[in-house]
Amino acid sequence: MRRLLAILLLFASACLAQSPQERLAATAKLWNYVKYLHPRVTAADVDWDAAFTRAAPKVLAATTDDEFAKVLDEMLGALKDPATHMWTPQQQDPRFLPVTRLQDGITVVSLESGDQNRAMELRNALIPSLRGKGAVVFDLRSSRAAQYVIPQALPLTRYSTGPGHAVRVHSGYQAEVAAGSGGYRSSWEMTDGDAVAAAVIATNAITPIFLVNH
Numbered sequence: 001m002r003r004l005l006a007i008l009l010l011f012a013s014a015c016l017a018q019s020p021q022e023r024l025a026a027t028a029k030l031w032n033y034v035k036y037l038h039p040r041v042t043a044a045d046v047d048w049d050a051a052f053t054r055a056a057p058k059v060l061a062a063t064t065d066d067e068f069a070k071v072l073d074e075m076l077g078a079l080k081d082p083a084t085h086m087w088t089p090q091q092q093d094p095r096f097l098p099v100t101r102l103q104d105g106i107t108v109v110s111l112e113s114g115d116q117n118r119a120m121e122l123r124n125a126l127i128p129s130l131r132g133k134g135a136v137v138f139d140l141r142s143s144r145a146a147q148y149v150i151p152q153a154l155p156l157t158r159y160s161t162g163p164g165h166a167v168r169v170h171s172g173y174q175a176e177v178a179a180g181s182g183g184y185r186s187s188w189e190m191t192d193g194d195a196v197a198a199a200v201i202a203t204n205a206i207t208p209i210f211l212v213n214h
Contacts, residue, residue, distance in 0.1 A: 097112045
């Protein structure tokens with residue numbers, strides 16, 4: 001899903017300030033990308049073809065970048081997935097500095113606004129600074145950048161595995177008519193979630209607690 005969100009942001013940046021025809025072509029590319037990779041496309045309550053049919057005339061009629069972005073977001077809304085929506089460059093979350101502080105005796109990591117280069121420096125220094133801190137609260141509420149600036153290899157007390165991912169697999173080529181030679185299949189497969197090893201030195205381990213918006 002991270003990759004999909006990055007792609008949506010990329011499309012938003014690339015499609016702004018184009019002609020109506022270029023916007024329609026970009027919308028078709030976005031629609032096609034989502035069709036083959038998004039896990040909600042095959043849900044019984046989603047008609048992804050109809051979503052593009054409704055969006056196309058609105059894309060051509062859009063006269064501003066904001067109107068165009070709103071149409072794309074409306075089309076993505078047909079997926080009924082709150083995590084999939086359009087971000088324009090102006091909507092990027094500026095809070096990507098992982099700042100550590102002590103609050104009531106508890107170590108708290110939150111994200112604040114700042115320079116991206118400084119953010120990478122703090123990200124690289126985050127794990128060494130947290131070693132042996134015990135319970136650590138990561139306040140990620142209302143953050144859009146947390147998944148990119150919080151290291152995945154946290155020193156945990158025990159080996160842990162994140163939730164699995166549904167991946168859509170396409171094999172062969174789908175015939176345009178029913179009387180094709182066959183050999184095409186499209187299915188969903190589950191892959192294991194990200195694995196995080198336990199801290200090599202037990203005294204360095206932490207117990208992370210994540211605060212997020214539902």
